[in-house]
Amino acid sequence: MKGRLLDRLADAARQLTLPLAGAPPAPPVLRAGHRVIRLAGSFVEYELRRSARRTIGFAIDERGLTVTAPRGVGQAQIDAALAARADWVLRKMQEWRERAQRNARLAVRWEHGGTLPYLGESLLIRIEHGRRAAPRRDGAELWIALAGNVTSAQVRESAQGWLKAQARTLFAERLGHYGATHGIVPRRWALSSARTRWGSCSADGSIRLNWRLVHLPPDVVDYVICHELAHLREMNHGPRFWSEVARLYPDYQHARRRLRAHPGGLAMSQE
Ligand SMILES: [Zn+2]
Structure with a gap:
């Protein structure tokens, strides 16, 4: 009960910190070394760097647009060069904005009221204060009971421990299901925490599955598991491998597209 009361107080405190609606937007403040240009009706801020290069160069990344110009080149030439590449600049900046928004949507706030993607659904994080206990x-x-001053690192550690336990149980069950149905049994399997791989299979017959797959829908998890099981028959990505995948998981193309479209998986691949 005490925990619920504290949660309500925390909710009330959060509401008080909401920004006031109707406040006038602050005028843009340019950082040192930054300039602004109007391209196709949009104001675009950029950082101007001088260098010994001979031509004007452009680069766009998560920090925005950087223009590198030779020392003797004046503002009019820089403006003209930017105007000539306006379509490219605006398109690239939009791509980076969308990427940042996708990442922000995916980032979990490890606190009371944060949401966690779980098997294609979303779990609301609830913190219970006072005593430490396994999440349930x-x-x-998802209720997480913690003692003392609760930090987001503690919440993350506790929730990820729970997610890994769910992953271990679910993956064992799915490996057993597909293995028994198709007569393919890995010599061993383990959870991995790899940053760049959803799953892998080695020549000695062992399979590794990334615990973060529990964030994804169940059909995508099944596809990744069948993909790795198929490697126990075909250690390559040739046509015979893909027909083996289709035998294990007929609708694999749909699940494979969903895996590739997963926003957190841009840098992830599968072996
Ligand atoms: Zn593969």
Whole structure:
């Protein structure tokens, strides 16, 4: 009960910190070394760097647009060069904005009221204060009991421990299901925490599955598991491998597209 009361107080405190609606937008403040140009009706801020190069160069990344110009080149030439590449500049900047928005959507706030993607659904993080206990799921809520001053690192550690335990149980069950149905049994398997791989299979017959797959929908998890099981028959990505995948998981193309479209998986691949 005490925990619920504290949660309500925390909710009330959060509401008080909401920004006031109707406040006038602050005028843009240019950082040192930054300039602004109007391209196709949009104001575009950029950082101007001088260098010994002979031509004007452009680069766009998560920090925005950087223009590198030779020392003797004046503002009019820089403006003209930017105007000539306006379509490219605006398109690239839009791509980076969308990427940043996708990452922000995916980033979990490890606190009371944060949401966690779980098997294609979303779990609401609820913190119970006062005593430390294993997290438990109650419908669409994940209850995490922690003692003392609760930090987001503690919440993350506790929730990820729970996610890994769910992954271990679910993956074992799915490996057993597909293995028994198709007569393919890995010599051993383990959870991995790889940053760049959803799964892998080695020549000695062992399979590794990334625990973060529990964030994705169940059909995508099944596809990754079948992909790795198929490697126990075909250690390559040739046509015979893909027909083996289709035998294990007929709708694999749909699941494979969903895996590739997963925003957190841009840098992830599968072996
Ligand atoms: Zn593969």
